[in-house]
Amino acid sequence: MTAIRRLTLQNVRSYAALDQRFDGRSVVLTGPNGSGKTNLLEAISLLSPGRGLRSARLSDVRRQGADGFGVGVSLGTDADPDETRLSIRSAPPRPERREARVDGQPASGPGAFLDHVAMSWLTPAQDRLFVEGASERRRFLDRMTLTQDRAHAQASAAYEHAMRQRNAALTGPRSPDPRLLTVLETQMAESGVAVAAARRATAAALARGYEGLREGAFPGAEVALEGFLEEGLAIRAASDVEAEFQERLANGRRRDAEAGRALTGPHRSDLHVTHTDKAQPARLCSTGEQKALLIGLVLAGAAARRDQADVPLILLLDEVAAHLDQHRRAALSDILEQLGCQAFLTGTDAELFDAWGARAQAFAVSEGTLTERG
Known part of the structure; x- marks a missing residue:
């Protein structure tokens, strides 16, 4: 299955730098409020047309005190985890413009990434939709x-x-x-x-x-x-x-x-x-x-x-399990596996994701760092 296999961040909100590999399963991110879980999802969402899952200005996404920021992902399979590389950067003299690249070559903008990946997301802000x-x-x-x-x-x-x-x-x-x-x-x-x-x-x-x-x-x-x-x-x-x-x-x-x-x-x-x-x-x-x-x-x-199947779908589900009972959390896990798409899920408590078991790669998030859970 084609999925995000690597994520790199530079000066994105709480992340001074991050270079994280994933194995293609869904990803569960848990940690206290303010640890950087949503920031990571937002960074991924910027590789899509629009202003990301927070609808934020790029100056707000940039880490405080930095001149610019960068986000990159590698899409691939077990056989070729770096099959396609997508990246954006924002830097002077046009800090409010995203410069997009596909496999290192300039692209017209994040809209060009739609040929390689699709994204959908849910956040707590949408609960009153x-x-x-x-x-x-x-x-x-x-x-x-x-x-x-x-x-x-x-x-x-x-x-x-x-x-x-x-x-x-x-x-x-x-x-x-x-x-x-x-x-x-x-x-x-x-x-x-x-x-x-x-x-x-x-x-x-x-x-x-x-x-x-x-x-x-x-x-x-x-x-x-x-x-x-x-x-x-x-x-x-x-x-x-x-x-x-x-x-x-x-x-x-x-x-x-x-x-x-x-x-x-x-x-x-x-x-x-x-x-x-x-x-x-x-x-x-x-x-x-x-x-x-x-x-x-x-x-x-x-x-x-x-x-x-030519374009993988990535789901970004922020605090999605908090209001679900045990039955629906288990059902969500089963459906995501059935659909065969990679999801990034966040929550404050690891126990909320017990139903995922080995079907997800789990990380503890703290102060802009990720630690894989055993």
Whole structure:
């Protein structure tokens, strides 16, 4: 199985330096709060498009007093543990930019790593995903979509870029050029429909993924997408939805100029999850049920992409076992083994991971160092 076999860190938060080998099994990291467990997961997550599992600025990731930082992983198998090397660094004169490399050669950015590895994660900050604002749910959905469709990163970036340019043109000191706005709105319509279509495909994939999970371990979930584009694609051809979106943008220029932002598009969509066994919206479920629903969604996503064997999936599960009973912890261990993907799990108590036994490589984390447990 292709997995992370080596992790190197330089000046990443609490880690002055780290060079750690892994044997391809899942990795359990335990230690007291503040020991560096989440910092390690965050470092790995930076090898993915976006701002990592904490959505932090690179200046916050950099160890205090350092000029820059670096993160590197080797992906491989037992036969070739260093088959592919991915790395990023941040250094003057552009400390807020990640310089990416694949096997030592410059890459366009972390988006290039999607050809080699996919990542999904859960953190305690996401425990309120179903009861807070739509933006966090969109981020969660788009992260899930990236594990299913590598092109989603490019479409999302193209949409955001065109939208920012249109916003600047509409709110600038000069009257906007209608021809420029038409070009930008065309780009927004094309990329926006691609974003919405990828999200819909992910929702369908999650439904398939649930069928392959151990029945009863985690609650089933029904995923619904709320948004003009996503709902339109359910009943009309993509070309028709694209044309209608472009028309809405053109007709809404004055309104968007007054608001200072685009008021319609996939950046306004939302994700709704229903606990299928109870026919109850996730936002109305208990805290424990919401946590189980989140874990189930991530596992269903992993199950849905098992046929994508060319790109391994890495799961980063921060404090995931703390709110699970013994039965669900054992089920999680069994499902991860069944899915055949490497997971990095953190917790304060080693006993929470007894169900993993020899199926995971366990480390004690203390003051930015890792010590393998016997």
